[in-house]
Amino acid sequence: MKIAIFDRDGTLNQLGEEYITRPEEWQAEAGALEAVARLNRAGWHVVVATNQPGLGRGLLDTVSLNAIHAKMLRQLSSQGGRIDAIFYCPHVPDDACSCRKPAPGLLLQIAERYGVEPRELRVVGSNPTHLQAGAAIGAQLHLVCTGLSAQLAPGQPLPSEVPAGTQVHADLQAFADRLLQTAAADVV
DSSP, X not given: OOEEEEOSBTTTBOOOSSOXXXXXXXXXXXTHHXXXXXXXXXXXXXXXXXXXXXXXXXXXXXXXXXXXXXXXHHHHHXXXXXXXXXXXXXXXXXXXXXXXXXXXXXXXXXXXXXXXXXXXXXXXXSSHHHHHHHHHTTOEEEEESSGGGTTOOTTSOOOTTSOTTOEEESSHHXXXXXXXXXXXXXXX
């Protein structure tokens, strides 16, 4: 099974002021929804793994989080795409849980649910903590230069918190281009 695990904030959607707490605040990154739809059409399953400490801080509740995700899924559906599942950590850093990235708990849950070896997963995000969680399980790492990494560009040296071996893409469209080109080359 072909699975790409995306971080949400800064990868699929633009970063908010601090936390996105209402559906009106959720705005897709340029080209992100189209990239997911292209991956879906090529047989890829897309799963979201996201830290949502706003829940633990009482800044939003699960009803609001579900409404935000419903908006994301509706917009994605209008582009012909889908997200197969959304996994989230509701904890704050002081909770010291195993699911808050950079801990690998969410990613391990996804691998187990889908019966995929961690090394087969593509872990994609703009936040180094998402990639660190992927590195902890031996996944294939992909940084997109949006959100927290908008100041970076492919070919530039990466900050030390980005795990070694991470591939760098300008955005999700560039990631999808590369993944689909690589898959096509593997078939030939």
